[in-house]
Amino acid sequence: MKLYEQMRKAHEREQLSIHELARRFHVHRRDVRQALASPVPPERKRAERPAPSLDRWKPTIDEWLAADRLAPRKQRHTARRVWQRLTEEHGAQLGESTVRRYVAEVRRRMDVPLVEVMVPQHHPLGEEAEVDFGTASVILAGIPVDVSMFIMRLSASGRGYARAYLNECQEVFLDGHVRAFEHYGGVPKRIRYDNLKAAVVRVLKGRDRIESDRFIALRSHYRFDSFFCLPGIKGSHEKGGVEGEVGRFRRRHMVPVPRVNSMAELNDLLMAGAAKDDRRFIDQRRITVAEHFALEADTLRALPAEGFDVSVVGSHRVDRKSRVSVRGCLYSVPAERVGKRLDVRV
Template sequence: MLAVAQIDYIRHEVNQKGGTYSSVARKMELDPRTVSKYANQEEFPVKKPQKRSSRVMDPVKPILDKWIREDLKKKKKNHRTAKRMYEQLVKFHSFEGSARTVRDYVSRRKKELKEYIEGASLPLESIPGTAQVDFGTAPFLYESEIIDLPYLVMSFPYSNSFLFQVFPSENTECLLEGLQRMFHYMGGVPTTIRFDNLSPAVKKIKGKGERELTDTFERFVLHYGFSYEFCNPGKGNEKGHVEAMVKYVRNNFFLPECTIVDLDQFNETLWQCAEEDRNRPHYLKETLQSELYKEDKKEWLILPEKKFECVRYQEVKADKYGIINIDNKEYSTSPRFAKQRINICVTYNSIIVLNEERQVIVKHSRLYGVKRRSMNWQPYLHLLSKRPKAIKYSSLYDQFPLEWSNFLRDCTEEEQKEVLRLLATLLKNDDFTLLNEALELASSHGHPSADQIKHCFYSLLNQGTSYEAITPRLNVPTVPSATRGLSHYDAFFQGGTSE
């Protein structure tokens, strides 16, 4: 191949000045045929670099690349060594090259792939295996009223697909519970996830794009190993894909208002909704989103062996009744914890009171919405039974179900003690449902005793439907009519055994 300047000289001398092929060839000391070729050439394509082939290595390079990519999704201690890769090539792929050749190739490819990953500046929309996350809100018919509930959306920009779950709040525990559910449903972890500056994740925004993360979120990231990105303040468009998916989910799955009876069961149905939605063409790529989702899946990180404990531990002080305050909601503990500091464990749906040995003392469903207090009466009832007068007019007394508050106010002190001891025995998991029915049934015959309530309770427990007096089943003979004398006295013992 002649230099560009030589080719240009040939074309000028022959085509512009009319020189012959031979004369130009003599001046340049070239073959006339070479001069003719370049003078009349129409195209000058870029010369592609010649790729040197390697008979031994070329067949196994795709295998090595696959292994290297798989290892980059795992912890470093679980990466295969070049020696191990060489041994597997020899054993399973009849490799005839040397260990040194494999070692050199693996070292070079690892460096190239790492530089590509670290230097990639493509938007997340272009990279398989990445995700964006945000909350949205929608109206739901929940517990007989229409309320707005948040839902968490994880979108996959490359395949234009998503997953979503509904939660009672946008707190840290709900965010991490939602992410973890999605990871384990997916069977992998996105390589990079972009967030808005959610308060459950970001404690403080510093200068130069730095973020101070919440402790629980930071440990969650370390556990699952994904990279995170946060939008600049006021730049929600930097996560435009998930914002579009939040709107899409609301319009296509949550309007008009869905009825929720059990939130966990409702969320189970949403996985199938997301899967079925993938069976449509991508808006640009003319390929089914379900096929592009498979490409996303290939790039995900491998799940760790254990799930992350999405909880928050803290120490709080109880008031004089043993009541604690968590996020402006009140929860009972036990009278023996009055005015003491207590360890608690907070999850997205529960508040668990722990003793010094981290054993569970009381467990509450976590409160959301307008309800402000959760009482578990089990630890209080024995104290109440000993001191009904002292407790009768306290705020604790008013926390009983209305039926029992009214009933206990009509009881004498001794009756109160008996009834409270009965409640301490029968009340399980703070569920008054059956006890309320038993009290109503027993009260149909007037003010009942503790024994009558107990009898009604066990009748209902054994699926009895009516309140009947307890009558002894004895085989008592009929007493004859009274007459003078003792002539009929023996008839009273008829059927008896004489001695």
């Protein structure tokens, strides 16, 4: 590097020719031309050393070293033992140093861990959203309570919607969708889910699901498609956007632990946090979430003219004390209903 610098300076200041520079610095004219063309010397090419004597034994060595993975740790082949076996058992005419170099190369290949690689996703505007529930702790009317947060996140703009509930029952799941769609002023074409009980009755093989009737009605009403992730850790990356959004929203807007007097006050706090998030930048984007959503809003499907009824109807039997049990709570009904089943709308 320093020699290249000296040649370049001498050529510029003294106007020396290539022949004169080669004679002064005792280098070949080819090196002078390279120095004048670039201040950085070209990378030296390493010649591949042929090993015709070793080539026929490489599969044997590979097999031995692969089998070592199942052998006791203190009874595995060393490079010297590999060389000894080749010469003693197979009559190979090889130098020990040649075998050592190849054994080291094989072990480097075998020691490289297979790392699972994730590819960043980019979504067309209005094409997709993700839904999930997360839990958070709050002080509600002076009592510590764990609440469930319904989170929907538009995959393209990254705009999120959060609402807190006291449980994750089906009508909460439905109500979260209705409010999120109204918040966005439209509906994405497809929504990703994990296997929530509010939507999935049974998980079948692959991506097949038996879905609940109320979820099918919601999907039909708003005309969006659903996509269910694989169960367990394998499917967690398939909706990584909302998975990260749950934790980020909780850390950003619920630390310290909120103290509120009602769920309405808590949800007002969450809406204020969502409005603040509209001004943030995601990753390396040059526009804010709000500016990105302004581009996405026109690509969302229009809301239906009629609203969706989120209530769930269930059939319950009246006991001998003229009561029905609905989610652990007992309600009195007229005595003539004893022993009969009633439809209860929640």
